[in-house]
Every structure is written in C-alpha cells, then in structure tokens.
Amino acid sequence: MPDYKKKKVKRSGRAKGNATVKNNDLEMKPSRREKNIPTANVKVVKGGKLERMRKMRITVAAVAFISVICILLNFLLPVGLYENYVNLVASIGNGSYPVSVYGSDIYDIAAGNSHYFMLTDSRISAYNNSGKEIISVSHGYANPYLTVSETRALVFDQGGTELCVYNLKNETNNLALDDKIITADISRSGTFAVVTKSESYASTVTVYDKNSKVVYTWNSALDIVSSITVSPSGKNIAVGTVSVENGQYKSKILILDFESANAKFTTDLGNDVPVLLDSNSSGISVVTEKAYNFIRWNNNERNEIKSEYTIDKFRKSGNRMLLVLNHEGNKNENIIILLASNGKKICEFKYDGAIADIEPKGNHIYCLSDNKILLFGKDGEILREGKSGYGAIRLKVLTSNTVAVASNTAIEKITVEKEVE
Numbered sequence: 242m243p244d245y246k247k248k249k250v251k252r253s254g255r256a257k258g259n260a261t262v263k264n265n266d267l268e269m270k271p272s273r274r275e276k277n278i279p280t281a282n283v284k285v286v287k288g289g290k291l292e293r294m295r296k297m298r299i300t301v302a303a304v305a306f307i308s309v310i311c312i313l314l315n316f317l318l319p320v321g322l323y324e325n326y327v328n329l330v331a332s333i334g335n336g337s338y339p340v341s342v343y344g345s346d347i348y349d350i351a352a353g354n355s356h357y358f359m360l361t362d363s364r365i366s367a368y369n370n371s372g373k374e375i376i377s378v379s380h381g382y383a384n385p386y387l388t389v390s391e392t393r394a395l396v397f398d399q400g401g402t403e404l405c406v407y408n409l410k411n412e413t414n415n416l417a418l419d420d421k422i423i424t425a426d427i428s429r430s431g432t433f434a435v436v437t438k439s440e441s442y443a444s445t446v447t448v449y450d451k452n453s454k455v456v457y458t459w460n461s462a463l464d465i466v467s468s469i470t471v472s473p474s475g476k477n478i479a480v481g482t483v484s485v486e487n488g489q490y491k492s493k494i495l496i497l498d499f500e501s502a503n504a505k506f507t508t509d510l511g512n513d514v515p516v517l518l519d520s521n522s523s524g525i526s527v528v529t530e531k532a533y534n535f536i537r538w539n540n541n542e543r544n545e546i547k548s549e550y551t552i553d554k555f556r557k558s559g560n561r562m563l564l565v566l567n568h569e570g571n572k573n574e575n576i577i578i579l580l581a582s583n584g585k586k587i588c589e590f591k592y593d594g595a596i597a598d599i600e601p602k603g604n605h606i607y608c609l610s611d612n613k614i615l616l617f618g619k620d621g622e623i624l625r626e627g628k629s630g631y632g633a634i635r636l637k638v639l640t641s642n643t644v645a646v647a648s649n650t651a652i653e654k655i656t657v658e659k660e661v662e
Contacts, residue, residue, distance in 0.1 A: 535584020
C-alpha cells in the first residue's frame with residue numbers, strides 16, 4: 242500500500258519565538274490632490290441668502306412703520322393726510338402786499354393755520370401769510386355767511402338753499418337743499434351741519450360727513466334752532482334753541498351725539514338768546530347779548546361771565562378767545578376780556594376808543610382802532626403801535642410784529658414796531 246505522509250503546511254498566522262507581529266490594517270496614504278490641502282482651520286463662508294433675508298426684514302419693518310404713521314396721521318390730521326398735503330402744496334409760495342379785494346364789501350375774515358379766508362359780497366378767497374392768493378371763487382349768494390375749520394371753509398346763503406365747501410385747492414362739497422338755510426357750521430374733521438326751516442317742524446338739523454353723506458338728522462318740533470356748532474372730532478353737535486313762552490324768550494343749549502334724538506346734556510339759558518356758538522375740543526362757547534358761557538362737552542360743567550355791557554365781538558385764535566363788551570350807545574368805552582381755551586378768564590381791562598377789529602395771539606392782543614394798530618399786554622398796557630390805512634375794517638395777525646389789515650379795496654401789511662414811550 243502506498244505510504245501516506247502528513248504534508249507539512251507552513252501557517253503564516255502564528256508567531257514563533259520573538260518574531261514581530263505585523264498589523265493587518267491597511268495604511269491609508271493621501272492622494273495627490275489631498276496632499277495640497279492646507280492644515281489651517283477651515284472657515285465657513287456664508288452665502289448671500291441670509292443677507293438678503295436680513296435686508297428683506299428691514300424693508301418690511303420700515304414699510305410697516307411708515308404705514309402705521311400714515312394711518313395715524315390720516316386720523317389725527319384734519320380731513321385726512323392727503324388733503325393736508327394738498328393744502329400744504331397749494332399754500333406754498335410768495336405773494337406781496339397790498340392785495341386787491343374782489344367785491345365792494347368785506348363780510349368776514351377768518352384765520353386757518355398759515356392762511357386766512359376772506360368773504361366779500363361776491364367771492365370767497367384764501368391767502369397765505371405772505372399775501373399769495375391761493376384760491377378765489379365767485380359764490381353768487383345774496384346773503385353769504387362764512388364759517389371755517391383749520392383746512393376748509395363753508396359758505397352758505399342764509400335764507401337761501403345753497404352752500405359750498407372749499408379747501409385750499411378746490412370745491413369739495415356743493416349742496417342745493419329743499420328748505421331755506423338758517424345757519425351752518427363745519428368742524429376740523431370735515432363734518433358739517435346745516436340748520437334749515439321745515440314745513441313739519443320748527444327747525445331741522447342735518448349733519449353731513451366730509452363727503453356730503455347724511456350721518457344724522459334731528460328735528461325740533463317747537464323750538465327754533467338759532468345757532469349750531471360741530472365738535473372738532475365731528476362726533477357731537479351743540480344747538481341753541483329759542484321759543485316764546487308767556488311773551489318771554491326761553492333758550493336752551495342741547496348737546497347731541499348721533500346715536501339718539503335725545504340730548505346728552507341740556508343747559509337752560511332762561512331768556513338769554515344765544516346769538517353765536519363756537520367750539521373746541523374742551524367745550525362750547527355760548528355768546529348771548531350780555532353773557533358768555535363755556536359748557537364742557539363731556540359733563541355739562543358751565544362757566545359764566547355776565548355783564549351789564551353788551552357783547553360786541555367774539556374772536557378766537559389758537560388756544561385763546563377774546564370778548565369785547567361795550568354800551569350800544571357808546572362804542573368808545575370797552576371792556577376787553579381774554580379767555581383760555583377752557584373758557585376761564587386770563588385777564589380783563591378797559592380801553593377807551595372805538596374798536597374796528599381785534600384778535601388774540603397768545604397772551605397779546607392786537608387791536609384795530611382809529612386807523613392805528615395797538616398791541617396790548619395782559620395788563621392792558623399798550624406795548625407797541627403802528628398806523629393803518631384809511632377805511633380799515635378787519636385785521637389778521639401774521640407774525641408777532643406784522644398784521645394784515647383789510648379795507649373794502651385792499652389788504653395791506655402793517656408793521657407794529659414802534660414802542661410806545
């Protein structure tokens with residue numbers, strides 16, 4: 242039989258004696274490309290996406306901020322942001338004095354912010370303080386009356402049926418009514434109210450928003466509404482009513498909102514007939530023949546000034562109001578009373594001399610008297626004096642030492658610089 246011998250196999254996995262054990266792990270060597278990679282710390286460079294997102298957030302925030310400001314200004318500014326911008330642009334520019342007067346008679350001059358409206362027998366015009374004519378329109382009314390807010394002027398034909406409202410650019414409202422107009426008023430919000438005669442009632446009050454939409458109607462069954470004023474916000478009205486009882490006048494002031502036909506507050510004036518109502522954000526000025534009352538909008542609180550003298554003039558400018566009282570038979574003996582916007586008396590003094598016109602400016606009083614312009618301090622002392630032209634009938638304060646003085650032919654600019662010795 243064949244002789245089988247076990248074949249010797251050399252086993253490479255065993256170590257003999259002190260033989261070195263080799264590591265079976267493969268050694269990784271860098272490639273040629275990797276040999277050129279720097280050993281410094283690697284910095285990640287951000288792309289443009291985050292920067293674009295940051296700029297977008299800033300833009301959105303800016304647009305949102307500007308939008309909020311515009312919305313607030315639209316509510317806070319009279320009749321909105323756009324119309325204030327239109328008025329501002331229209332009033333920019335220089336004019337010169339003297340300014341010619343259109344028409345034969347000046348009926349009224351009323352101040353706005355940096356401009357003033359003038360009503361004559363034929364036209365309604367507006368000028369800035371430098372004398373530039375901003376707007377001038379023929380009204381065609383037989384018996385025109387003017388009432389103004391900070392930005393708009395309302396002209397109505399008393400005893401007629403028409404009225405118009407103007408800003409410094411153009412006509413904003415034009416109404417032809419069915420009934421004859423007794424009186425009207427306009428607020429800084431553009432809301433205006435008209436009192437008319439009525440076949441079914443003694444008087445009817447209609448309130449319109451700045452776009453001539455009717456927002457409220459109030460009928461007075463027995464009492465005639467002789468005067469009216471609209472609150473600056475356009476949310477309330479005050480009316481003065483007159484009736485006759487046992488041969489005596491009976492007068493009241495009613496404060497109304499637009500939620501009810503019932504008055505929020507009623508003030509009884511007795512036989513003092515209200516001849517003029519005017520309002521600010523605090524309350525209502527009520528002028529009767531021999532008394533002045535200030536009635537608050539919110540609580541009917543009342544301040545009263547009574548006198549044996551007749552109230553001849555009521556003027557206001559900014560946060561000041563002014564009363565001139567005298568005797569009907571003697572217009573040269575006057576009492577001048579300066580009032581704060583809440584109706585409280587600031588000062589009172591006498592002045593001997595005819596007063597053609599007068600206007601407050603802060604705690605100073607500018608008076609047109611006997612072809613002179615007088616500047617009074619609070620104590621009645623004449624601080625400065627200037628000369629006006631012949632036939633001057635109205636004035637408008639322009640700056641602390643200049644006034645515009647109107648006659649039936651021209652408006653002149655007068656400097657009041659001379660200090661009285």
